Amino acid sequence: xxxxxxxxxxxxxxxxxxxxxxxxxxxxxxxxxxxxxxxxxxxxxxxxxxxxxxxxxxxxxxxxxxxxxxxxxxxxxxxxxxxxxxxxxxxxxxxxxxxxxxxxxxxxxxxxxxxxxxxxxxxxxxxxxxxxxxxxxxxxxxxxxxxxxxxxxxxxxxxxxxxxxxxxxxxxxxxxxxxxxxxxxxxxxxxxxxxxxxxxxxxxxxxxxxxxxxxxxxxxxxxxxxxxxxxxxxxxxxxxxxxxxxxxxxxxxxxxxxxxxxxxxxxxxxxxxxxxxxxxxxxxxxxxxxxxxxxxxxxxxxxxxxxxxxxxxxxxxxxxxxxxxxxxxxxxxx
Numbered sequence: 001x002x003x004x005x006x007x008x009x010x011x012x013x014x015x016x017x018x019x020x021x022x023x024x025x026x027x028x029x030x031x032x033x034x035x036x037x038x039x040x041x042x043x044x045x046x047x048x049x050x051x052x053x054x055x056x057x058x059x060x061x062x063x064x065x066x067x068x069x070x071x072x073x074x075x076x077x078x079x080x081x082x083x084x085x086x087x088x089x090x091x092x093x094x095x096x097x098x099x100x101x102x103x104x105x106x107x108x109x110x111x112x113x114x115x116x117x118x119x120x121x122x123x124x125x126x127x128x129x130x131x132x133x134x135x136x137x138x139x140x141x142x143x144x145x146x147x148x149x150x151x152x153x154x155x156x157x158x159x160x161x162x163x164x165x166x167x168x169x170x171x172x173x174x175x176x177x178x179x180x181x182x183x184x185x186x187x188x189x190x191x192x193x194x195x196x197x198x199x200x201x202x203x204x205x206x207x208x209x210x211x212x213x214x215x216x217x218x219x220x221x222x223x224x225x226x227x228x229x230x231x232x233x234x235x236x237x238x239x240x241x242x243x244x245x246x247x248x249x250x251x252x253x254x255x256x257x258x259x260x261x262x263x264x265x266x267x268x269x270x271x272x273x274x275x276x277x278x279x280x281x282x283x284x285x286x287x288x289x290x291x292x293x294x295x296x297x298x299x300x301x302x303x304x305x306x307x308x309x310x311x312x313x314x315x316x317x318x319x320x321x322x323x324x325x326x327x328x329x330x331x332x333x334x
Contacts, residue, residue: 068217094214248297
């Protein structure tokens with residue numbers, strides 16, 4: 001109970017901080033950076049839900065992001081649908097791609113799923129260039145309408161979506177469902193021997209991950225007002241995986257902090273010019289080398305442990321109810 005109260009207090013403090021930050025500084029540039037970091041947080045937490053909990057690495061998470069973004073682009077510009085309809089449509093299309101790749105590959109052991117996801121993202125990126133008359137080629141699809149005209153309003157919408165998605169995935173991760181996914185990561189053969197339908201749970205977790213990643217892709221498209229094949233690039237997936245590792249894999253909430261931290265770090269290093277990439281890379285190497293379990297989630301666990309120990313010490317030192325306090329006597333003289 002104490003741990004849950006601490007978690008709720010920490011989540012409330014994080015949301016309040018992120019909500020007040022643009023109001024305190026009042027910079028449109030900062031609001032833009034925060035919006036991008038929040039959307040990356042959605043992508044990171046969806047990757048962690050499937051790959052972090054099950055241990056099946058996904059090197060092509062950008063496939064779902066790109067599919068969601070291009071679905072929004074086609075629906076809004078070519079078909080004339082309102083932008084809000086692109087969010088559920090992006091979920092459906094991303095789920096279809098997840099089933100197309102997950103059904104044949106997640107039944108097998110080995111690196112087939114990771115390679116299939118990587119190949120799928122690369123193939124889709126090439127197809128967007130080959131069929132340039134329909135997709136816009138390198139320039140992509142331009143002229144999307146914003147979901148919300150106000151930049152600050154869109155930021156709060158993205159922040160609310162991140163909080164809702166993270167809360168839902170965290171609840172699933174801490175339920176019986178999450179326990180089974182962690183058991184699959186630990187020993188898949190034992191789970192199968194126990195009668196658990198391992199394939200179903202892996203495919204279902206991939207579907208959930210893909211659906212919300214597609215929503216994040218559609219949100220990103222309507223924020224940038226354009227879509228490009230770069231969203232399918234492998235570097236997008238690698239960036240998301242790095243954010244998850246920095247935040248703390250299989251924690252769900254850790255990747256949110258990792259995404260926001262790395263996006264803000266990238267922007268803070270812009271003034272260093274050509275040294276920016278080297279400083280950024282060295283920082284990541286130090287974090288991954290000295291903190292192999294991540295930075296955000298382990299730090300939060302240590303903080304909770306310290307608060308719990310402090311509470312236990314205060315309870316052990318407090319007198320019992322209905323009993324007078326005991327006074328210690330050092331010496332008794334006759």
